[in-house]
Amino acid sequence: MRVSSYLSLPLALASALWSHATSASPDYSEHLLLQPLPQSSLLASFNFRGNTSQQSYDNQHFQYFPRALGQILQHASTKELHLRFTTGRWDAENWGSRPWNGSKEGGTGVELWAWIEAADDEEAFAKWITLTQSLSGLFCASLNFIDSTRTTRPVVSFEPTGDHKRLENLHLLHGTLPGEVVCTENLTPFLKLLPCKGKAGISTLFDGHKLFDAAWQSMSVDTRPVCPADGDCVVQIEQTVDMVLDIERSKRSRSNPIPRAVPNDQLACDPSKSYNSDDTCYPLEKASGRAWSLQEVFGRTLNGVCPLAASEGESEQPICLRVPDERQVSYSEGVVEHRKADGYTRCYALSPSQPFDLSVQEQDIQQEVPLEEPVLHAERTIVGHGQERGGMRMILANPSKTAHVDFIIFESLPWYLRPYTHTLQAKITDANGTSREIPASELVTGTFYRPAIDRERGTQLELSLSVPAASTVTLTYDFEKAILRYTEYPPDANRGFNVAPAVIRILSAPNAAPIYIRSTSLLLPLPTPDFSMPYNVIILTSTVIALAFGTVFNILVRRVVSVDEARALGARTLKGRILSKVVVLRDRLQKKQTKVE
């Protein structure tokens, strides 16, 4: 019904609605952006968006919204959900700012935050546990391990993105699993949520082998209610997959995936360097003119279009490629290319039910697609040594020459890492490289701190900071490592304990979409005992007790006699009697032998 009414919409209106970021009207749309990045990488950014009306969502009539997820959200009264599966690291120095301004990615592992409608905090937490348990089953991830120690309630770091009628009953809960390994078993349920299920449209490019082989990848699921000013509310689900593939690595054939050394004469060496001998080579950084095609990089071609998304008309193209206009690109027949005015973007309108491939030729090019410089560089490490104490160091660099940058750092630390906030120190380094210590309060404009309770909840620390133009701030604080109970250690205790990445929300202009940066996750080595300890303890204490007891008991019970008396007594004991019997037997045998002789 909705589709037919939608079909009757003028095409121009449809395209206008699509270009609007929070538009609600197309029931389903999907989009793919391909962009080569420096150092032979390729960013592929997939986006799928489906809408369903609030009324049919409430009545559990699911069409573009997956039933399994919808029922979970309704059961847990979750109004807005954000789920992220991320592996790898985004190399901001080479690749520039993050796709979607970081709003569609999570920290390494799994990150989940949701706005839950509940009367009070306890009810919200109970529903949160229901939500994590159900999602755990749906996505085959260990989300059920998000317990109270891994759950925080951020105050200023996240804002709801949907249109909610009653904000006062909504509770924001946030949980992370930094140690979770994201893999194909998470991709399969992710694909099942799509209406075209990886059988048609851009989702046909997903291959677990390639996706999880990427240098960086992030899968996200967001659901939120959207209420346009005119018209009824809809519930929107948006799924994205962003990945950075190494083109060289992806082009290796599946049957022969082992990298081979390039023969010496084929090496491209930097001739500007001086060489001592023939067998040395400084590799020449190739200009980014590598050849690639969808078939080579993804291992398969794109299979037609998802008919639900195609119905929105010819004016919007599902696949866009960002390369300079001079670059030669060939594509399958029956496909229409549209070039955008910016000189870098070209989009392709596909014909339904025909495979689509795209190949970029190898070419020496002078011009590059300009990459956006990130607003802030952030780095976070654990410093210090020893089993008892350590320190956290964050290096925050503002590359801008003119503008200062305001942001909020959100840290959720496990309870066994006990920070001392009074040791928070700041050092500022300006563009000339001169650094000076300054009181942290000069930079930190606001703090929200919720201390940990052992085995119940972790530390939650939100700092709002400002870094002046062209300077680098180093924040440090000390922490103490707790000693865990014997059963609290995981099987691989000596590997270290994962500490969730810090989330940095950059406060740009009001009403603008927020920019998020996530640091890498950390490994915290804790003092680990020898795990055969309990048995040793049992045996050792038993031995000591037995020794003490035996001595005391013997002194109390034994009779004290002199040595020869003891010998006399010995004849009457069991041992003595046996010995005498043996003697008698021996004598008898000897007698027999003499008789024989």
Place this chain on the structure above:
Amino acid sequence: MTDKFEDHESRHSSTSLKSVDNADNQNSAQRVPPPETPEAIQTRFRVIAAFWAVIIFLGFPIWWKTTSIYRAHLPIQEMTEWSEGKICRPVFPLEIQIAAPALQMTESQHLVRTTQHALDDLNEFAAHHLRLKLANATDLSDNGASMLSGQNTGDGADTALTVRVLSEDGLSTPRSELHAETTQLDIFYPPSQVPVPSSSNPALSVFIAEELQRLYSEEKATIAYILSGGTSGPDAESISRRLRRSMKYADTYHLSFSLFTPGAAPTSWDIEAAIQEYLAPLLFAFTPISNFTIDTQVQMYATFSPMAPPPLFDEVESAWTLKKEDLSAFINAAEWPLNPSIGNGPTLNFVLYVPDPSQSPMVVKENRASSWIIPQWGGVFLLNPPLETTDSSGSRTNPAHLSQDSLRPAFMTFSHQLLTLLGTPATPSSLPLRLQSMIRVRAAALLLSASSTMGSLARLTESLPSIPIPATVAASVAKTLSQLSATCSHLREGRFGAALASARIAESEAERSFFEKSMVGQVYFPDEHKVAVYLPLLGPVGVPLIVGLMKEVKRLVAAWKARRLSKA
């Protein structure tokens, strides 16, 4: 003193002898030490006794207290008796009101008496019997309202059926007419056959009795089958087949309607209107028995499993056919999102499958059927909508939208499948009567299943002495037993709605007590573990203690024997 002297002397002699004869020395030199003083023996006895007293009165109780497992008391005897059916013999007395407005009081009383007599003669299953009662004229009107729910507001028995005996001209033999929407049976008889009080076995009474017997024959057979534990009964085969298909009873069922298609169309259906039109009245009729939640979904690109045998084209039928034995592989469980709904209660799945245009129409090979039931899971309907020809390429596609009218056959089938899956008997034709009959069958089944769960629990706790029994289990068992006896008495008095409610609680409490999580934990704690923990301590400590005890006991026995000998 003398002792010491002798001792000294002998030692002296031995030293002197040693030098003379070494061999002789062996016997003569071994001097027995002086016997222990009675005080020393007494002290040793006290020491050992004190140690053992500490062990027995302090150590052992502490060990017992700290390692014992809590086992709440369960009425094992009563539970076993319930499971063996010794406590309750369920009976099903159905009250049937007979209204004969045209007859005189005495005539109708006679009719009731003779019909009852005829009924009793026909009935061979004692647990299920019909009790006739003459209806007051006032009763009749308000009975109609409460009839549908099958429940009575008062304390008396539910009225199962109202028989109206009416005279009609121009009939040679009596005829009956069952109202499909109410629990009313009309009997028309020729005026000539008015039973005279003198006749002992009037034709009208026999006719009514046979009609009633026929109405309740399926229910009787089912209950007989359930009560006998699934062995006896005239047509046990068909009943067991029907019972195996149906779901276990639940308070709430989730109904999940899914539209699957292997291609890109259809993408939408008039599901809300279809459910409202075709299914809602049926679900409303079920409200006294169970509640329902409904969810629906549309799934495109739902292909068959690669393992499933593909449909074959049949030239004769000019249709794609699925073999009957391959229907079990039709549902692609790995890929189709048919996960159960969240919340308590089982999910019933109804799959509407629209085949790909290249495989349309699709039917079952053996009987050209387009639908089938998957026992205890749901139903499937193959919908072959008329194909549309797209103007551009001339290929034929499925319509993008399924209208309410095109869903009508599917939903008629689904509602029929729903009745079967819920265990509604196939006869009689009146829906309220079938629902009432289902209440009785369900109550009987729940009663038996809860009783047998009690028996299993009793056997389990007796055969595994190392599992703990928490107090909650005892409470659940007590509640189950009380609800079971309530069910039994409700049944005896003919209040079947109340009996079902009690049986429901009994069943859920019985399941809760049987599947109590904390009872399982201890079972897997092996005895070898205990040995490994206790032995390092008890070995070195225990051996001297036991040897000391044995010596003392031996000494005491010897002393006692000596004393007796000396007495003798």
